[in-house]
Every structure is written in C-alpha cells, then in structure tokens.
Amino acid sequence: MPDPLAKWLGVHAWQLFLITLPLLGVAVGTLALLWRHMSRPFRAAPEPDLRRLLLALLLGFATVVAFAYGFAEIAEALGDEHALGHWDDTFSRAVAAHTPLAVQMTFAALTRLADPLPMVLLGIAVALLLWGAGHRVYAAGWAMALAGNAVLNHTLKLVFERARPIHEGGIVTATGYSFPSGHSSGAVVAYGMLAFLVCRLLPPKWHVPAIVAAALISVTAASSRILLRVHFPSDVLAGLLSGSAWLTACILAVAAALHHGRVRAVRQRGSDTNSTP
Numbered sequence: 547m548p549d550p551l552a553k554w555l556g557v558h559a560w561q562l563f564l565i566t567l568p569l570l571g572v573a574v575g576t577l578a579l580l581w582r583h584m585s586r587p588f589r590a591a592p593e594p595d596l597r598r599l600l601l602a603l604l605l606g607f608a609t610v611v612a613f614a615y616g617f618a619e620i621a622e623a624l625g626d627e628h629a630l631g632h633w634d635d636t637f638s639r640a641v642a643a644h645t646p647l648a649v650q651m652t653f654a655a656l657t658r659l660a661d662p663l664p665m666v667l668l669g670i671a672v673a674l675l676l677w678g679a680g681h682r683v684y685a686a687g688w689a690m691a692l693a694g695n696a697v698l699n700h701t702l703k704l705v706f707e708r709a710r711p712i713h714e715g716g717i718v719t720a721t722g723y724s725f726p727s728g729h730s731s732g733a734v735v736a737y738g739m740l741a742f743l744v745c746r747l748l749p750p751k752w753h754v755p756a757i758v759a760a761a762l763i764s765v766t767a768a769s770s771r772i773l774l775r776v777h778f779p780s781d782v783l784a785g786l787l788s789g790s791a792w793l794t795a796c797i798l799a800v801a802a803a804l805h806h807g808r809v810r811a812v813r814q815r816g817s818d819t820n821s822t823p
C-alpha cells in the first residue's frame with residue numbers, strides 16, 4: 547500500500563516549502579548572529595598556503611568518496627532499498643498530481659540558480675574577481691571547490707547508478723543517473739563557499755546576510771528538483787549531504803592552510819628578529 551506520510555507530503559509539498567523557507571531563514575540567521583557574537587571576528591591573515599590547501603582538498607575528496615562507496619556496498623549487500631524506493635515513488639506521484647502548473651513554472655525558473663551554465667559563469671566571475679584583488683590562493687580554493695564537487699557528484703552517480711523518476715511531459719527534463727542530485731550539491735558548495743569568502747573578505751555587516759542567502763538559495767534549488775520531478779526526495783537529501791560534506795572539507799582545508807600561513811609568518815618574524823644585530 548502507498549505510504550500515507552509520503553503521499554501527504556507529496557500532496558502538500560509546495561505549500562510546505564513556502565512555510566519552511568522563511569522559518570529556515572530565521573533559524574539560519576539566528577544561528578549566524580549567535581556565531582558572530584560568540585566568535586572573535588576574523589583577523590587579517592596571510593593568504594593560505596597553496597600546497598597545503600591542495601593536499602587537504604585531495605584528502606577531503608578521497609574521504610567523501612570512500613564513505614559513499616562504503617555506504618553503497620552496504621546498501622547493496624543488505625538489499626533493503628525497496629522501502630525507500632517505494633516511499634520516493636509514492637511521494638513523486640503525489641507531487642505530479644497535486645502541484646499546480648504555475649508552481650511548476652516558478653520552480654522551473656528557480657532551478658536555474660544551480661544549472662551548470664550559471665554555476666560555470668559564477669565560478670569564473672568570482673575567480674576573476676578574487677584573482678584581480680590579489681587573493682590568488684582564495685581564487686584557487688574557490689575553483690577547486692566547484693570543480694571538485696562536479697567530479698565528486700559524477701563519481702557518486704557512477705557508484706549508485708540510480709535511475710531518475712519518470713517525468714515525461716514535465717516542464718524540465720533531465721538525463722543521466724539520479725543519485726545524488728547534482729543541483730543540490732552544487733548549490734550548497736557554490737553558494738556556501740561564496741558565503742565563506744564573504745565572511746573572510748568583507749566587513750561583518752555582510753556576514754549574516756550572506757550565510758542566510760546561501761542557505762535559502764541552496765534549499766530552494768534543491769526543492770525545485772523534487773517539485774519538478776527530475777529527482778526523488780532521497781536524491782536531493784543525498785545531494786545536500788554530499789555537498790555539505792565537501793563544503794566542510796573545503797572550508798577546513800582553507801582554514802588549515804591559513805593556520806599554516808600564520809605559523810610560517812610568525813616563525814619568519816621570529817627568525818628575522820633573532821638575526822637582527
């Protein structure tokens with residue numbers, strides 16, 4: 547029998563999105579404000595060390611892939627994907643039957659926020675701005691974060707090889723494997739990294755708005771994939787999780803490289819002081 551909860555959520559999916567999005571904005575904004583008041587403001591620091599940054603990103607990439615591959619092997623060995631597949635299918639059918647055309651058209655426009663072409667253009671524009679402002683290692687970190695997520699998502703799709711939901715006649719069509727959602731992971735990484743760079747390089751008044759905007763855009767782009775029926779809910783959840791994992795790895799990599807740069811700068815100052823007659 548169809549899962550009653552999945553059917554109810556699918557029937558009311560777009561209304562639940564409209565209710566949840568502002569609540570999410572308030573929650574993220576509150577947490578960002580608390581974080582800003584409880585943590586010390588970012589201090590000026592040397593540019594991250596590029597070699598350390600690259601090594602940390604490679605380790606983070608390998609870790610995410612290893613965990614995903616292990617999860618796929620366990621799921622296949624257990625053979626327990628039928629319940630999830632049935633839940634996803636019930637939800638998607640309810641969405642198809644109860645989402646008005648105007649809502650679908652709206653989300654067809656919103657999903658472009660994480661389309662490949664806008665992501666590439668955003669990536670190039672931000673990289674050029676960072677490079678032109680002299681933040682060349684930040685530019686490299688930004689580019690590697692976006693490119694790494696694209697490779698990571700493609701790798702995970704090949705690991706799981708899940709077919710997309712049937713969406714003939716839909717406003718938006720998509721091909722290729724379904725799990726995880728590339729739009730969801732791409733939005734989290736791109737807009738999350740952009741918010742991180744804002745927090746690193748711009749005055750504090752921009753920090754909270756950037757974090758809130760990144761969260762809302764990411765959730766909107768991810769939700770659009772469900773409401774347009776090009777992804778199952780579990781695809782989108784997996785995309786959000788894999789994107790968050792890679793974003794965390796990228797931010798930690800930059801932080802580690804920054805720490806190394808600080809330590810090296812302190813040692814250099816100490817060496818110069820000791821060598822002064």
